[in-house]
Amino acid sequence: MSTASPQAAAPEGGALLSLRDVRVSFPGGRRRARIEVLKGVDLDVRPAETLGLVGESGSGKTTIGRAILGLVPVASGTVAFDGERIDTANAARRRALSRDIQVIFQDPYTSLNPSLTVGDTLAEPLIAQGGDARGTRARIAALLDRVRLPADAAHRLPREFSGGQRQRIAIARALALRPRLIVCDEPVSALDLTTRRTILDLLLEIQEETAVAYLFVSHDLSVVRSMSHRIAVIHRGRIVETGESAQVTEAPEHPYTRTLLLSAPVADVAEQRRRRAARAAASGDF
Template sequence: MPEVLLDIDHVDVTYPARGFRGKPFQALKGVSLDVRPGECVGLVGESGSGKTTLGRAVLGLAPVTGGALRYQGRDISHLGRRQRRALSSDIQVVFQDPYTSLNPALTIQDILTEPLTVRKVAKAEAQRRVRDLLDQVHLPSDAGSRLPREFSGGQRQRIAIARALALDPALIVCDEPVSALDLSTQARVLALFKEIQDRTAVAYLFVSHDLAVVRHLSHRVAVMYHGEIVEWGDGDQVTTRPQHPYTQKLFLAAPVPDPAAQERRRAERRALAAATGL
């Protein structure tokens, strides 16, 4: 395996102007980071920071206007549709909303079989693969005959994870995959992500607004602010001993169970915001 699976090298993303008086909007400004085989890289920032745009750029859904995206050394910044479809065997995605990311008219069997059918996998082998995928995400074998509406949010996200695993990808972009779930379900889905990575050595680019969430999974963490990386390093260091004021603000925003400690955090966050303007 290569030392670097995904290399994001000074990437810019600029959206064209809208309307007569509109101006182009630069969503990413020289962003650089990398993902190694079998590693989870957390990408953290508030809404509008550019983190989801970076994930979309990796997936070919946002225009790369500067720099380069390289997968296993190959430049994938400007692939055509056919080349991008071929790359989907290696790079998959789990979206944020488990209620809209699954086709409500298809059974779970059909949803999980679809990517295999596109790759011309034989029907019997596809059915065996679906049973295996359901087992990997801890859903009952009869789930394949049911529709998405018959499952809870956490179960639907497990189905979305199974779909992402169908083609044995080397990298999965996880776009806020637990933010729509309650806390107890979040913990179970995060444990599932960890279990799957330990078993398959798949790499994750894990996008989240919550430092506490990425702390559970990430080997390294990048923090984004206004389209730029402001802190990047070891996951434990960034999520527990942040150096940049913006990362410190995110750290202090995470709730704690002690009311007195929570009030102290709020006071520290207000003081930090007043001192830095963040």
């Protein structure tokens, strides 16, 4: 298994992706006010960096990723990529941005079209960007090799692969256009522990080779810690703490971050019981 790991410090330089005071709200239902899901979020992701975004279910972390991808409208604030505001981009500009911004979704079983072969799935973004047949075939072969799948995988359907293999296909698709940023939305949460580690190692290796930046979204602080240069903690639609990975995970400042650390499972039953009690006691601090 690879022993790759993120650099000790985040890469220097200006932000590749920048969110400023981003607010997103959804309809509250019949005769109810809109529900504000993101409440003034500020985030930066630098080139070649992994920013881990961690929070519990319902915290708004996935909504941040969807706002970046243009899948939900931004009510106010700005989302900028490489200095260009993209939250107001039209459909044509969004298609062009797919060269630079890609996504890996949580569920490898539903993120792939079951009726398309793996080769057709990988060819789609290449053809959409004007790739020729010969170049597309060569790129598909290189992508399958990079994610350690056999060449004949191109002729098979997603149902013929395991969950971990399907996630490798999803990673290959995200890499097809050589993006500069990939939004990783809980990319290993649906996988078993052994497969999870191999996928994380693969993502780290790819970053070392290509200098792609990741926004790595997860509810699991231990996974985020192993992947990230910096970590942002989100709670109820607000970023409550941001810092270098070691600082946030070893000396957290916000009570909510400390409760996330207490949520991490441990093998010792007595220690797990102590953590559960400490988490319950701390829940009223924020």
